[in-house]
Amino acid sequence: MTARFLVLGGGPAGATTAAMLARHGAAVTVVERTRMPRHHVGESLQPASLSLLDRHFGLGPTIAGMGFPRKYGAAYVWGETRDPWTVLFDAQLETDLPGLDEAALLAGPYEHSFNVERAPFDHLLLQEAARLGADVREDVEAESLIEEDGRVVGARILVDGVREDLRADFVVDASGQRCLVGRHFGLTRTVPDLRATATYAWFDGAGGFPGPLGRHVQWIVTVPDGWIWFIPIGPDRTSVGIVTRDRSRMDEARFDALLASSGLPLEHARAVPGEGGGRLRFARDWSFSHTSLTGDGWMLVGDAAAFVDPILSGGVDFAIRGGCQAALALLRAYGEERADRASLLATYEADVASDYKAYLRLARYWYGNNRSVEGFFWEAHREIPPHAVSTPYRAFVYLTTGKLAADRHVRLFQDWQERKMFRALGVDADAVQRAARAARQEG
Numbered sequence: 001m002t003a004r005f006l007v008l009g010g011g012p013a014g015a016t017t018a019a020m021l022a023r024h025g026a027a028v029t030v031v032e033r034t035r036m037p038r039h040h041v042g043e044s045l046q047p048a049s050l051s052l053l054d055r056h057f058g059l060g061p062t063i064a065g066m067g068f069p070r071k072y073g074a075a076y077v078w079g080e081t082r083d084p085w086t087v088l089f090d091a092q093l094e095t096d097l098p099g100l101d102e103a104a105l106l107a108g109p110y111e112h113s114f115n116v117e118r119a120p121f122d123h124l125l126l127q128e129a130a131r132l133g134a135d136v137r138e139d140v141e142a143e144s145l146i147e148e149d150g151r152v153v154g155a156r157i158l159v160d161g162v163r164e165d166l167r168a169d170f171v172v173d174a175s176g177q178r179c180l181v182g183r184h185f186g187l188t189r190t191v192p193d194l195r196a197t198a199t200y201a202w203f204d205g206a207g208g209f210p211g212p213l214g215r216h217v218q219w220i221v222t223v224p225d226g227w228i229w230f231i232p233i234g235p236d237r238t239s240v241g242i243v244t245r246d247r248s249r250m251d252e253a254r255f256d257a258l259l260a261s262s263g264l265p266l267e268h269a270r271a272v273p274g275e276g277g278g279r280l281r282f283a284r285d286w287s288f289s290h291t292s293l294t295g296d297g298w299m300l301v302g303d304a305a306a307f308v309d310p311i312l313s314g315g316v317d318f319a320i321r322g323g324c325q326a327a328l329a330l331l332r333a334y335g336e337e338r339a340d341r342a343s344l345l346a347t348y349e350a351d352v353a354s355d356y357k358a359y360l361r362l363a364r365y366w367y368g369n370n371r372s373v374e375g376f377f378w379e380a381h382r383e384i385p386p387h388a389v390s391t392p393y394r395a396f397v398y399l400t401t402g403k404l405a406a407d408r409h410v411r412l413f414q415d416w417q418e419r420k421m422f423r424a425l426g427v428d429a430d431a432v433q434r435a436a437r438a439a440r441q442e443g
């Protein structure tokens with residue numbers, strides 16, 4: 001493939017896009033403003049994107065060996081009841097859990113993801129892109145876009161204080177909440193009712209959820225002002241954050257008071273100093289999207305495309321899957337298939353927009369008053385074809401673990417692989433696929 005791609009940002013979205021492009025023979029450069037490993041909020045991962053990382057790059061064993069706590073699901077104190085309720089990734093675990101202790105849980109074949117410290121996790125993904133042949137440039141900031149006749153043809157970058165023009169056939173914006181391209185074209189739209197601020201800290205010595213799940217779930221608890229996340233990210237380390245509708249930063253006294261009222265197991269916990277010595281960190285938590293996700297010479301991926309409130313912990317999943325989807329669209333558009341570029345970009349945009357809207361609807365429902373636990377599950381069920389899942393509870397899991405969208409991506413990927421194979425054999429791929437569809441319908 002002769003086309004050259006430029007990816008702006010080396011977080012999960014940019015690294016995955018670049019890794020997949022490079023893995024399939026494309027020339028790609030990534031510019032990342034920081035030097036990895038760098039700190040990032042957003043530590044609780046979903047299983048579907050981890051299985052994509054394994055499928056496309058074989059990263060499953062490496063991630064499993066990094067010492068992160070397994071996550072079998074999430075526990076909530078939310079809704080009409082104060083009784084904790086859990087969402088388990090593995091349907092079999094619903095039956096087995098009451099009879100398990102922690103050792104049996106960990107030894108069992110149950111589906112899980114991980115809660116991770118983002119610095120080493122994100123670093124691994126960017127290193128993978130470089131290993132596969134991407135030209136990864138850290139400490140390099142994209143300052144602005146280069147346009148010619150209305151088409152984006154590259155970016156002006158800053159390297160050691162010196163400006164340079166980097167040209168490309170196509171630019172992928174993965175700059176996270178900086179939204180370099182979206183802001184350049186004035187396309188960014190915030191969601192007014194989902195604007196919040198997160199204040200968080202890391203603790204050593206915290207406990208875990210009662211019973212065998214212990215430190216193997218993400219725990220979410222409402223407090224009068226908002227909600228708290230409790231995410232074990234290491235054997236002894238826990239990320240704890242409070243999300244409120246405040247526009248200003250929370251002070252330490254209020255943070256401590258809310259944690260003390262939450263009932264979370266923090267009695268023996270010690271706060272870990274962050275950068276600069278203070279223990280609190282802050283993140284803006286405003287949901288937003290863009291009026292277009294693709295354009296002439298560019299596309300948006302991950303947070304740079306859209307972001308939905310973190311209550312469902314879908315951001316990294318959205319970023320990794322988005323990277324896979326974006327790269328697949330580009331490989332088909334610029335590869336030997338020479339498929340119709342406009343329609344491939346339109347499909348990418350439609351898929352990402354529909355995932356975003358499903359999450360947004362669910363997040364809005366979540367924040368409504370007096371919602372019952374069953375209500376959350378039924379709301380998720382509305383987003384899923386009825387034949388795809390057995391119960392509203394499983395529909396909730398299918399949607400929020402990213403599996404619904406990942407399955408769609410895998411079908412597209414397999415279709416592309418099949419077509420490549422048929423082309424190599426000199427066989428008419430359309431005719432074979434038509435015949436296979438007809439045979440399936442008859443059968």
Ligand SMILES: Cc1cc2nc3c(=O)[nH]c(=O)nc-3n(C[C@H](O)[C@H](O)[C@H](O)COP(=O)(O)OP(=O)(O)OC[C@H]3O[C@@H](n4cnc5c(N)ncnc54)[C@H](O)[C@@H]3O)c2cc1C
Binds near residue numbers: 041143
């Ligand atoms: C409070 C809060 C809690 C969250 N909790 C979770 C959670 O539990 N689970 C979850 O999955 N998600 C969570 N998220 C969301 C998650 O953090 C993001 O969705 C995820 O990091 C998106 O990945 P990305 O690659 O798109 O962007 P990022 O991870 O932000 O990566 C973008 C990269 O681009 C680089 N960059 C930016 N500008 C430039 C530039 N001009 N030039 C070059 N490089 C640039 C940045 O340095 C950065 O490395 C949370 C978010 C918030 C705000």
